[in-house]
Amino acid sequence: MHGERIVKGTQEQAVASWINYINQMRINELLKGLSQQDINLDNALREIGELKESVSRLLQTNRGGAKGMHGFIAERMQVYFENARNLADGAGRGYSLIDDNGPVDFIGYGIGYQQKFRGKHLSLDAVKGHLEKYPDYIKNGGKYQIPKDYYERLKYLFELPEKEGRKLAGEDYGLWKYVHEFFRDKDIAFSDIEPSVIDYRDAQRNVASKTISQEEQRIKGHNQEKRERLYQKSQPSGRELYKASAVALAAEGGMAFCMGVYRKRKAGRRLSQFDGDDWKELGIDTAGASAKGGIRGAAVYGMSNFTATPAAVASAFVSAVFGVLAEAGRLKAGVINEEDFLIHSEIFCLDATVSAVSAVLGEVLIPIPVLGAVIGNVAGMVLYGIAKDTMAEEEQRIMLQYNQGRIELEETLALQYQHLMGQMEKEIKRFSSLVDWAFSEDANVAFEGSVKLAEHCGVCQNKILKNKSDIDGYFLV
Numbered sequence: 001m002h003g004e005r006i007v008k009g010t011q012e013q014a015v016a017s018w019i020n021y022i023n024q025m026r027i028n029e030l031l032k033g034l035s036q037q038d039i040n041l042d043n044a045l046r047e048i049g050e051l052k053e054s055v056s057r058l059l060q061t062n063r064g065g066a067k068g069m070h071g072f073i074a075e076r077m078q079v080y081f082e083n084a085r086n087l088a089d090g091a092g093r094g095y096s097l098i099d100d101n102g103p104v105d106f107i108g109y110g111i112g113y114q115q116k117f118r119g120k121h122l123s124l125d126a127v128k129g130h131l132e133k134y135p136d137y138i139k140n141g142g143k144y145q146i147p148k149d150y151y152e153r154l155k156y157l158f159e160l161p162e163k164e165g166r167k168l169a170g171e172d173y174g175l176w177k178y179v180h181e182f183f184r185d186k187d188i189a190f191s192d193i194e195p196s197v198i199d200y201r202d203a204q205r206n207v208a209s210k211t212i213s214q215e216e217q218r219i220k221g222h223n224q225e226k227r228e229r230l231y232q233k234s235q236p237s238g239r240e241l242y243k244a245s246a247v248a249l250a251a252e253g254g255m256a257f258c259m260g261v262y263r264k265r266k267a268g269r270r271l272s273q274f275d276g277d278d279w280k281e282l283g284i285d286t287a288g289a290s291a292k293g294g295i296r297g298a299a300v301y302g303m304s305n306f307t308a309t310p311a312a313v314a315s316a317f318v319s320a321v322f323g324v325l326a327e328a329g330r331l332k333a334g335v336i337n338e339e340d341f342l343i344h345s346e347i348f349c350l351d352a353t354v355s356a357v358s359a360v361l362g363e364v365l366i367p368i369p370v371l372g373a374v375i376g377n378v379a380g381m382v383l384y385g386i387a388k389d390t391m392a393e394e395e396q397r398i399m400l401q402y403n404q405g406r407i408e409l410e411e412t413l414a415l416q417y418q419h420l421m422g423q424m425e426k427e428i429k430r431f432s433s434l435v436d437w438a439f440s441e442d443a444n445v446a447f448e449g450s451v452k453l454a455e456h457c458g459v460c461q462n463k464i465l466k467n468k469s470d471i472d473g474y475f476l477v
Contacts, residue, residue: 030230030231030233033230033233034227034230036090037090037223037226037227037230040087040088040089040090040223041088041219041220041223043087043088044084044085044087044088044219044223045084045216045219045220047080047083047084047087047093048080048084048212048215048216048219050080051076051077051080051081051084051212052209052212054076054080055073055076055208055209055212058072058073058076059205059208069205070117070203070204070205070208071115071116071117071118071203072099073203073204073205073208074115074117074147074196074198074202074203075097075099075105075106075115076097077196077197077198077202077203077208077211077212077215078095078106078113078115078145078196078197078198079095079096079097079106080095081197081198081215082094082095082108082197083095084215084219085219085222088219088222088223088226089226094108094109095107095108095109103130103133103134103137103142104142111141111142111143112140112141112142112143113142113143113144113145113194114127114130114137114142114143114144114145115144115145115146115196116130116144116145116146117146117147117196117200117203121175121178121179121182122146122150122151122153122154122175122179123146123147123150124154124178124179124182127144127146127188127193128182128186130144131186131187131188135187138187138188138192143192143193143194144188144192144193144194145193145194145195145196146193146194146195146196147195147196147198147199147200147203148195148196148197148198148199149199149200149201150195150200151193151194151195151196152195154179154193155190157175157176157179157180158179158180158183158190160176162180165177165180198211430456431456434449434452434453434456435453436449437449437452437453438450438452438453451464451465451466
């Protein structure tokens with residue numbers, strides 16, 4: 001019977017270890033995804049930083065003047081915004097700026113684009129002039145790009161039927177007529193024109209900085225949404241619960257069947273001698289064990305995910321519950337008395353405790369999924385069986401005190417770990433806020449933040465330049 005208990009306990013802890021493993025794999029995937037998203041955000045914001053520098057140079061050099069600068073700004077916004085969005089999603093850069101005043105302004109995924117940000121006729125006049133200068137531009141695979149708001153208006157007018165278009169009045173009718181004549185008379189299709197990522201007004205020199213800041217915030221918001229999706233994806237699911245329950249059901253049912261056959265074979269009966277009653281008995285035992293296994297799998301999955309309970313402990317708890325309930329049934333039926341009920345219940349709980357502690361220690365010493373729990377459970381239960389069956393009462397008391405002390409130590413260490421992790425998280429947040437302060441775009445704020453950051457990092461006070469006199473003394477002496 002002791003051997004069967006070891007086998008059964010090992011099987012139960014193996015299931016618990018497997019559930020713990022799939023839980024850990026889900027957490028690992030979350031951490032991996034969050035780490036990658038941090039890298040994606042850094043790459044995207046670096047792209048936005050390069051755009052800021054590029055636009056700043058345009059403003060300083062006044063390239064294009066009052067009439068043409070917004071066109072150069074728009075080209076850069078298209079390239080850098082698209083690349084930043086791709087990088088934020090973990091993809092590569094798809095756009096590259098040409099910037100040579102040639103027929104192509106930039107390349108997007110292998111396609112050459114000429115961008116036209118001029119107001120007349122929704123930029124179609126500018127497209128017309130470029131096409132006359134480079135008649136083979138479209139034949140060579142090139143495309144045109146106009147402001148997003150212009151494109152939306154152009155699409156509406158292009159798709160508006162003649163009957164509806166003639167109902168328009170004034171400039172609206174004139175524009176509708178121009179659009180339809182343009183695509184009828186020119187060797188260009190509507191599909192050869194695409195929208196930019198920005199509206200016409202977004203590229204103007206007096207709002208360019210605001211446009212870039214809005215895009216930067218949009219990327220940060222998109223990053224936060226992706227992190228939230230990763231977190232939601234990492235949450236326990238009904239599908240995993242079903243899988244855990246099914247595996248535990250099959251494992252426990254299969255183990256019960258094998259042990260039932262083993263007992264009958266040990267009693268001297270061959271498989272060929274099994275009659276209907278034998279198979280019926282095996283079927284009932286297997287069905288009962290399968291039901292318990294399904295409950296165990298669901299309970300262990302739920303407790304290990306929704307409470308602070310390790311899977312090994314959860315499985316042992318379920319085993320103890322099953323054992324105590326069985327004894328309660330025997331007490332109710334009059335098979336045992338109250339004293340026997342208490343003694344047997346204590347034994348079930350003690351068995352479960354030893355099984356859980358042994359499995360946890362096995363997982364720590366042998367960090368291989370399932371294997372560590374199995375070896376730890378076998379070693380612990382064998383040792384416990386020897387102690388219970390052969391040692392005197394005093395030795396058993398010492399063993400129990402030792403196990404209890406070990407459990408209390410683990411609880412103490414767990415609390416200390418949580419406390420230290422909380423402190424570490426606070427320090428990391430404080431350090432991050434100091435870094436943001438030190439790298440502020442405002443020079444005065446950045447200077448004060450740099451002083452605070454240096455103090456936080458333990459730099460000697462006499463080596464920190466805290467004011468103008470300190471700076472003059474350091475550089476002028």
